[in-house]
Amino acid sequence: MSLREQSNPKLRVRGATKVYPTASGDLVAIDNCNLDIEAGQIVSIVGPSGCGKTTLLWSMSGLHSLSAGEVLIDGKPITGPSSEIGMVFQDANLLPWRNLDANIHFPFEIKHQKPDRDWIARLTHRVGLEGFGERFPRELSGGMQQRAALVRALSFKPSVLLMDEPFGALDAFTREEMNHLVEEIYLDTRTTIVLITHSIDEAIFLSDRVIVMSTRPGRVAKEYAVPFARPRSFEIMATKEVFDLTNAIKLDIVGEQKSKASTATRKLPQAAH
Amino acid sequence: MDSNDAIPEFTKAAPGGDVGVANMSALAAGPGIKSAREVAAIIGVAVVVIGATEFALRWFNVPQYIMPAPSLIAQALVTEFPHILPHLGHTLVELFSGFGIGALIGLVLAAVITQFPFAEKIITPYILLLVTTPMLALVPLLILRFGFGYTPRIIAVALAAGPMVMINAATGFRRVDRGKIALARSYGATTLQIFWKIRAPMALPMILVGLMVGAIFGLLTAVGAEMVGGGFGLGNRLTSYSSMIQMPQFFAVVVILSMLGILIYILFFLIGKKWASWEA
Numbered sequence: 001m002s003l004r005e006q007s008n009p010k011l012r013v014r015g016a017t018k019v020y021p022t023a024s025g026d027l028v029a030i031d032n033c034n035l036d037i038e039a040g041q042i043v044s045i046v047g048p049s050g051c052g053k054t055t056l057l058w059s060m061s062g063l064h065s066l067s068a069g070e071v072l073i074d075g076k077p078i079t080g081p082s083s084e085i086g087m088v089f090q091d092a093n094l095l096p097w098r099n100l101d102a103n104i105h106f107p108f109e110i111k112h113q114k115p116d117r118d119w120i121a122r123l124t125h126r127v128g129l130e131g132f133g134e135r136f137p138r139e140l141s142g143g144m145q146q147r148a149a150l151v152r153a154l155s156f157k158p159s160v161l162l163m164d165e166p167f168g169a170l171d172a173f174t175r176e177e178m179n180h181l182v183e184e185i186y187l188d189t190r191t192t193i194v195l196i197t198h199s200i201d202e203a204i205f206l207s208d209r210v211i212v213m214s215t216r217p218g219r220v221a222k223e224y225a226v227p228f229a230r231p232r233s234f235e236i237m238a239t240k241e242v243f244d245l246t247n248a249i250k251l252d253i254v255g256e257q258k259s260k261a262s263t264a265t266r267k268l269p270q271a272a273h
Numbered sequence: 274m275d276s277n278d279a280i281p282e283f284t285k286a287a288p289g290g291d292v293g294v295a296n297m298s299a300l301a302a303g304p305g306i307k308s309a310r311e312v313a314a315i316i317g318v319a320v321v322v323i324g325a326t327e328f329a330l331r332w333f334n335v336p337q338y339i340m341p342a343p344s345l346i347a348q349a350l351v352t353e354f355p356h357i358l359p360h361l362g363h364t365l366v367e368l369f370s371g372f373g374i375g376a377l378i379g380l381v382l383a384a385v386i387t388q389f390p391f392a393e394k395i396i397t398p399y400i401l402l403l404v405t406t407p408m409l410a411l412v413p414l415l416i417l418r419f420g421f422g423y424t425p426r427i428i429a430v431a432l433a434a435g436p437m438v439m440i441n442a443a444t445g446f447r448r449v450d451r452g453k454i455a456l457a458r459s460y461g462a463t464t465l466q467i468f469w470k471i472r473a474p475m476a477l478p479m480i481l482v483g484l485m486v487g488a489i490f491g492l493l494t495a496v497g498a499e500m501v502g503g504g505f506g507l508g509n510r511l512t513s514y515s516s517m518i519q520m521p522q523f524f525a526v527v528v529i530l531s532m533l534g535i536l537i538y539i540l541f542f543l544i545g546k547k548w549a550s551w552e553a
Binding site: 058061062063080081082083085087089090091093095096097106107109110111136137138 | 452453455456457458459460461462466470471474475477548549551552
């Protein structure tokens with residue numbers, strides 16, 4: 001489904017299908033999903049809620065096995081969690097019984113490695129969390145917690161950063177700040193980033209490409225290129241191009257939701273798009 | 274539990290959702306005394322209450338064998354203490370060994386059994402039966418089998434404390450936070466690492482509640498078992514003093530037992546504050 005013919009994308013999703021067995025029968029979360037993500041790109045995935053975005057991301061991270069299909073990183077199939085991949089979860093997901101330093105060192109503890117203190121200090125400085133190492137998560141604001149989670153995910157220098165609705169719980173201003181921060185870090189590290197979000201603004205501001213997913217069973221319905229130069233400022237959000245892009249994406253998502261509603265009333269097995 | 278076939282969803286797995294016999298808030302529910310004025314008020318009220326009791330008992334000439342005056346109890350506490358001390362030692366030996374054995378078995382059982390939901394369902398009714406049956410009922414039988422020494426008492430304490438620890442710890446270990454386990458797995462954590470670095474710390478507040486309630490139950494059972502039979506221990510002192518109608522001495526032992534209970538509470542309160550305060 002890729003628009004470009006790229007020979008070795010960083011991440012390649014091929015025919016990804018995931019079926020969850022539930023009490024009321026099988027639930028097909030994603031069905032024959034295909035997607036290529038080139039190295040050094042930021043790609044956002046948007047779509048109606050419950051469309052399998054998180055399932056797709058978890059499959060990329062190796063946390064989930066697929067029922068069919070595969071995900072390749074640098075051409076090699078992902079079979080489990082890998083040091084190439086850093087995850088940022090919903091709601092920061094810090095361990096409340098550890099202070100910030102211990103939270104950031106957690107990946108190294110699990111991997112039995114010595115933390116790269118210089119790199120971590122640099123990241124900590126970049127996100128503005130210097131001097132907060134002894135604090136516990138409950139003492140910090142949501143934005144600060146998510147900054148710490150960002151440092152934790154990047155601490156072991158993964159080449160891919162997967163972000164699962166990372167800023168959904170933050171207020172609008174903190175969210176914009178975090179978006180700037182992610183771009184800054186991206187420009188610094190050129191890490192490939194896959195971002196799941198509910199905010200079309202966030203998707204457009206950050207991404208090189210925005211992928212729209214269909215309703216469940218999820219597959220790639222459409223994709224848009226976002227051709228603005230970096231670093232971006234929020235002024236681009238007021239341009240006509242962004243306005244049109246936002247509308248087009250919104251209409252796509254609404255269209256997906258409608259098609260779901262109509263198939264539901266007609267009791268058809270699959271959503272058409 | 275493998276999250277492989279679970280729908281990635283966080284809302285349902287909120288920590289602290291279900292609560293067992295006791296709740297962490299019981300531990301954290303200290304009155305939160307802050308200022309010197311509050312401390313002074315508390316001591317002042319205590320002085321008034323004890324003073325009024327003393328006065329009323331003397332005013333109405335209440336006989337000593339019904340209720341001795343607080344001053345007499347305090348006096349007995351001082352003069353009798355050398356005689357009571359060895360018995361306190363015996364009770365502590367029973368409490369520590371019984372509680373240690375029971376808590377250890379309870380903890381291990383809880384950690385293992387929660388990994389196997391089906392086995393847990395089968396075993397839980399028996400544990401509940403052990404929690405709700407007063408283990409004191411078994412003491413006469415244990416004495417018949419093991420004599421009047423430490424053994425029957427330690428077994429009774431272990432039987433009283435162990436299931437209490439187990440049922441609370443199991444509640445703690447069952448609090449699965451899928452997001453945190455996924456986090457650990459994303460760094461390649463093994464099942465053992467997930468247990469020690471995620472499940473155990475998450476369970477700790479409930480484990481502490483179980484240990485505290487278990488220790489109090491253990492004290493109760495130790496004293497009860499001493500009252501049933503055998504020639505030593507604080508429970509034995511209670512029956513002995515009351516049979517001789519030595520009420521000030523009797524109440525001196527009661528005061529020591531209260532102190533012991535309060536010490537247990539304070540100990541676990543402090544441990545909880547140090548290691549499990551993230552929960553509050």
